[in-house]
Each structure stands twice: as structure tokens, then as C-alpha cells.
Amino acid sequence: MAQIIDGRAMARALSDETAARVAAMVADSGQPPALAVVLVGDDPASQVYVRRKISECARVGIRSVEHRLPVDHPQDALLTLIDLLNSDPAIHGILIQLPLPPHIDAALVLDRIDPAKDVDGFHPVNVGRLSTGTGGLVPCTPLGIMRLLDSVIDDYRGLNAVVIGKSNIVGKPVAMLLLEREATVTVTHIETLHLPDIARKADIIVAAAGAPHLVRGYWVKPGAIVIDVGINRIAQADGSSQIVGDCATQELDHARAVTPVPGGVGPMTIACLLHNTVLAAERART
Numbered sequence: 001m002a003q004i005i006d007g008r009a010m011a012r013a014l015s016d017e018t019a020a021r022v023a024a025m026v027a028d029s030g031q032p033p034a035l036a037v038v039l040v041g042d043d044p045a046s047q048v049y050v051r052r053k054i055s056e057c058a059r060v061g062i063r064s065v066e067h068r069l070p071v072d073h074p075q076d077a078l079l080t081l082i083d084l085l086n087s088d089p090a091i092h093g094i095l096i097q098l099p100l101p102p103h104i105d106a107a108l109v110l111d112r113i114d115p116a117k118d119v120d121g122f123h124p125v126n127v128g129r130l131s132t133g134t135g136g137l138v139p140c141t142p143l144g145i146m147r148l149l150d151s152v153i154d155d156y157r158g159l160n161a162v163v164i165g166k167s168n169i170v171g172k173p174v175a176m177l178l179l180e181r182e183a184t185v186t187v188t189h190i191e192t193l194h195l196p197d198i199a200r201k202a203d204i205i206v207a208a209a210g211a212p213h214l215v216r217g218y219w220v221k222p223g224a225i226v227i228d229v230g231i232n233r234i235a236q237a238d239g240s241s242q243i244v245g246d247c248a249t250q251e252l253d254h255a256r257a258v259t260p261v262p263g264g265v266g267p268m269t270i271a272c273l274l275h276n277t278v279l280a281a282e283r284a285r286t
């Protein structure tokens with residue numbers, strides 16, 4: 001039976017550590033770290049995630065400032081808001097919830113954030129720092145994935161990691177982090193030929209393709225570790241929806257360890273956002 005890596009418990013433990021760092025900052029300076037959360041539009045999933053981020057901030061003592069903007073909010077006005085947040089010394093982190101509405105150029109918006117306040121780690125400066133291994137802020141989901149993997153792996157040298165998915169948010173940055181640990185990394189995607197054969201050689205699979213139950217039991221070699229990043233909402237006959245991952249977890253008994261969906265990578269994403277916000281605030285004060 002595969003070990004289930006409990007992302008909820010690990011996220012709680014990380015948030016408890018973050019809360020202790022926040023308390024130390026407040027004792028030192030009287031000011032808590034502060035995160036600006038910007039949501040443009042009314043995407044239902046984004047609203048859930050933003051609500052969760054704000055309530056988790058409150059739980060650990062981070063001050064959050066919410067900017068909820070209408071779906072037709074002009075791009076120029078969004079850029080002006082980012083300029084204001086960049087120059088506000090009381091704001092340590094800026095988060096623009098993705099996806100943005102189609103009339104907004106997401107790359108332009110993310111590039112406008114001060115890299116020191118870019119708690120999502122999406123700014124090109126932070127992307128460059130990650131790829132050169134020179135510090136910076138690391139995207140939250142990949143950071144969370146590495147913490148989950150570190151709970152079951154001591155030494156990555158000699159291990160083959162296969163990343164399925166090449167997004168800027170997950171696939172590319174997690175590949176960089178695995179390389180930094182000295183794993184041998186293959187980045188694949190939904191168009192990759194012979195994907196099951198490639199996956200079957202992996203000691204570590206990170207599935208971030210956004211394709212429900214893509215990774216089947218026969219794709220996974222016995223003893224592999226499988227991180228499921230997919231969050232796919234499947235409509236049910238009764239009108240409700242069920243969340244499933246990118247892996248057919250019920251076929252993975254022969255794996256060494258797997259992350260569940262829900263309750264695996266997702267909660268770690270939010271805990272790592274809080275962690276990055278405190279890190280940005282600590283760096284701003286030194």
C-alpha cells in the first residue's frame with residue numbers, strides 16, 4: 001500500500017512555523033507582514049482560493065489588504081494599482097490571482113510587480129534567480145511540492161524525476177528545484193510521445209498536466225513517488241462536481257508514496273504563500 005503524503009498536515013505545520021516568525025516580527029517592530037491580494041473578475045475557483053488565502057493570513061497574523069476589481073477593470077488601472085503597492089513600504093507582498101481576464105496581458109502585469117514583493121515568484125527576475133540558483137522568491141506550488149518530496153526523500157542524487165506539464169507556475173519551476181537537488185529531470189507534456197514509457201522510468205513523477213486521471217497505474221514503476229498537482233472539477237450526474245487529480249490514485253498501490261487530491265499539493269500552495277510573504281517582509285527589514 002502506498003504511503004499517502006498528508007499535505008493538509010504538512011501545510012498546518014508550515015503555517016505554525018510561519019505564525020511563530022510573524023509573532024517574532026511583531027515583537028521586534030510592532031508591525032506584522034502585509035500581503036496585498038488582487039482579484040480581477042469573478043472566477044468562482046479564484047474567489048475560493050482568494051478567500052482561503054485571506055483567512056489563512058489572518059490565522060498566522062499576516063495583515064492582508066484585498067483589492068477585488070470588476071471583470072472589465074482596465075489594464076492601465078491595474079498597472080497603476082501595482083505601482084502604488086510597489087511604493088507602499090507597509091506592503092511586503094503582492095499577489096495577483098490568476099487567471100486574469102483575457103483583455104489583460106498577464107505577463108505585462110506580473111512584470112510590473114517589484115521582484116522583492118513578488119511572493120508568487122513569477123517575475124522574470126525571480127524566474128532567473130531560480131534558474132541560476134541565486135535566491136529570490138520561489139513560486140508557491142513548486143516550493144510546496146519540494147517540501148512534500150523532502151518528507152520522503154533524503155537524497156535526490158541518482159533519482160530520475162519526470163515532470164508532466166510545462167507551465168510557468170508549476171512544471172518549469174519544479175524542474176529547476178529538482179535539478180538543484182541533483183535529480184536527473186525530464187520535462188514532458190501532454191504532446192510528448194511515448195509518455196507512459198518515459199514516466200515508467202521515473203523514481204519521482206510530478207503530474208501537473210491538468211488532465212484528469214492521465215497517469216495510470218501502468219505508467220508508474222513499483223516504489224516510485226507520485227506528486228499529483230492536478231485539480232480537475234468533474235461534473236456529476238446530480239449537478240454537483242467532484243475534484244480529481246491528474247493521477248488514477250486508486251491504481252497506485254504499488255507506488256512508494258502519493259499525494260492525494262484534494263489534501264495534497266493544494267494546501268501547501270497557500271502555506272508557502274504565507275511563508276514567502278514573511279520572507280519578503282524579513283528581507284525588507286534587513
Ligand SMILES: Nc1nc2c(c(=O)[nH]1)N[C@@H](CN(C=O)c1ccc(C(=O)N[C@@H](CCC(=O)O)C(=O)O)cc1)CN2
Nearest residue numbers: 049096097098099120140141262263264265266267269
Ligand atoms: N497568483 C496565483 N494564482 C494561481 C496560483 C498561484 O499559486 N498563484 N495557483 C492556482 C490556484 N491556487 C492558488 O492560487 C490554489 C489552487 C488549489 C488550492 C487548494 O487548496 N486546493 C484544494 C482542493 C480544491 C478546492 O477545495 O477547491 C486541495 O488540493 O486540497 C489552493 C490554491 C492558480 N492560480
